[in-house]
Amino acid sequence: MGTIYSISRIGTFGGCRLRYKYQYVDHLKADKETIEAFMGSRTHEALEELYGFVKNGVIKPRDWLLARYDDLWDKNLTPAVKVVRSDYTEDDYRRKGRKCLDDYHDEYAPFDQAKVVATEKEISFKLKDGQDEISFRGIIDRLDWDDKEKIYEIHDYKTSGSLPTQEDADGNDQLGLYHLAVRSLWPDADRVKLIWHYLLFNKRIESSRTPEKLAELEKAMILKVKEIEACTHYPSTKSALCDWCGFQDICPEWKHPEAMKKLPENEYLKDEGVVLVARYAELEEKKKDLKNEIEGLEAEEAKVEEAAFAFAKKNGVRVIDGPGFQLTVSEKEETCAPMKKEDEAKWTALRDLLIREGKYTEVSTVNNYMLNSRLPGWGKAFYDKIKAFLITRITKSVYLKKK
Numbered sequence: 001m002g003t004i005y006s007i008s009r010i011g012t013f014g015g016c017r018l019r020y021k022y023q024y025v026d027h028l029k030a031d032k033e034t035i036e037a038f039m040g041s042r043t044h045e046a047l048e049e050l051y052g053f054v055k056n057g058v059i060k061p062r063d064w065l066l067a068r069y070d071d072l073w074d075k076n077l078t079p080a081v082k083v084v085r086s087d088y089t090e091d092d093y094r095r096k097g098r099k100c101l102d103d104y105h106d107e108y109a110p111f112d113q114a115k116v117v118a119t120e121k122e123i124s125f126k127l128k129d130g131q132d133e134i135s136f137r138g139i140i141d142r143l144d145w146d147d148k149e150k151i152y153e154i155h156d157y158k159t160s161g162s163l164p165t166q167e168d169a170d171g172n173d174q175l176g177l178y179h180l181a182v183r184s185l186w187p188d189a190d191r192v193k194l195i196w197h198y199l200l201f202n203k204r205i206e207s208s209r210t211p212e213k214l215a216e217l218e219k220a221m222i223l224k225v226k227e228i229e230a231c232t233h234y235p236s237t238k239s240a241l242c243d244w245c246g247f248q249d250i251c252p253e254w255k256h257p258e259a260m261k262k263l264p265e266n267e268y269l270k271d272e273g274v275v276l277v278a279r280y281a282e283l284e285e286k287k288k289d290l291k292n293e294i295e296g297l298e299a300e301e302a303k304v305e306e307a308a309f310a311f312a313k314k315n316g317v318r319v320i321d322g323p324g325f326q327l328t329v330s331e332k333e334e335t336c337a338p339m340k341k342e343d344e345a346k347w348t349a350l351r352d353l354l355i356r357e358g359k360y361t362e363v364s365t366v367n368n369y370m371l372n373s374r375l376p377g378w379g380k381a382f383y384d385k386i387k388a389f390l391i392t393r394i395t396k397s398v399y400l401k402k403k
């Protein structure tokens with residue numbers, strides 16, 4: 001297990017193995033960044049700078065924070081940043097990020113809740129379970145020391161649009177792992193406060209992990225890594241998350257549609273794949289029309305059959321003559337097992353009797369096939385027992401014959 005793992009690496013494997021392969025096995029670079037990730041990165045950078053000053057005893061005002069954010073936004077924005085949701089613009093996201101920082105500054109200035117130990121701290125640590133050991137790496141957005149409570153605090157900023165429940169936070173692997181990382185740096189750090197800042201909601205969620213929970217997490221992570229390392233098959237998993245994946249241009253699920261988006265209409269219509277799909281769609285459409293037509297003809301035919309039966313009855317005939325063809329009508333009276341949908345009480349009573357008499361295992365269900373195939377072997381005495389549960393059904397049929 002020489003590879004270095006991160007929580008996002010493990011999450012990627014769980015989300016789509018093909019994406020994992022592109023990113024971590026083939027080491028390909030994603031061709032785009034989504035605006036959500038871009039906005040998240042800029043807010044993180046602005047807060048990192050803010051707390052860099054806090055650490056040195058300088059409290060920057062709100063306007064400074066917002067101006068830094070705007071600067072970072074303008075300097076980093078490139079055409080590769082993709083707005084996935086077409087109802088929104090880049091500026092909408094810029095405003096959202098600004099609002100996050102505005103609220104945050106309001107809530108926490110002068111930022112003296114705890115002492116800042118580090119910001120964007122890269123941490124490497126090992127997870128162990130018996131002989132198994134894996135290397136992990138992560139970045140803690142901010143590590144604080146609460147001098148009053150004598151406890152470390154791991155802070156994580158989130159700009160996602162959904163707020164997790166307390167249960168989600170209590171089961172979150174990422175900050176649990178960072179607790180393990182902090183404990184590996186400061187072995188006395190048994191108690192660590194895990195704090196998420198959901199910036200869009202101006203909401204703080206806290207959690208913590210017991211030593212037992214940490215031991216469980218360590219084992220679970222090692223098992224996940226073993227699964228990853230044993231993996232030789234990397235299928236794609238198409239989902240809503242594909243819109244935020246930077247490998248659509250090479251992924252078999254998206255490669256052709258993405259390439260087609262870039263073609264002018266005249267070239268698009270000549271593409272071999274487009275031609276095939278157009279022809280296939282045309283045939284499917286024709287099949288649908290024919291199916292509807294056949295259904296209409298069958299309904300009309302059923303009415304003619306009914307009329308033929310009425311004619312045969314009225315005139316006392318079985319064969320009706322016509323131009324080039326003759327129609328033979330017949331009615332058959334049969335003793336049948338009831339179908340559940342036509343007489344559930346009888347069906348259930350017959351099934352229970354078969355069970356009591358030890359015959360049910362031979363038939364597994366109650367239906368006409370059962371009756372026809374097994375009844376001759378069961379003999380007359382048994383037939384007498386079940387006949388009260390049987391029904392008489394009249395089957396009508398017509399047969400068209402050339403003259």
Ligand code: SF4
Pocket residue numbers: 016017018019236237238239241242245246247248251252253254
């Ligand atoms: S586009 Fe979707 S299916 Fe394809 S690699 Fe990315 S996440 Fe997987």
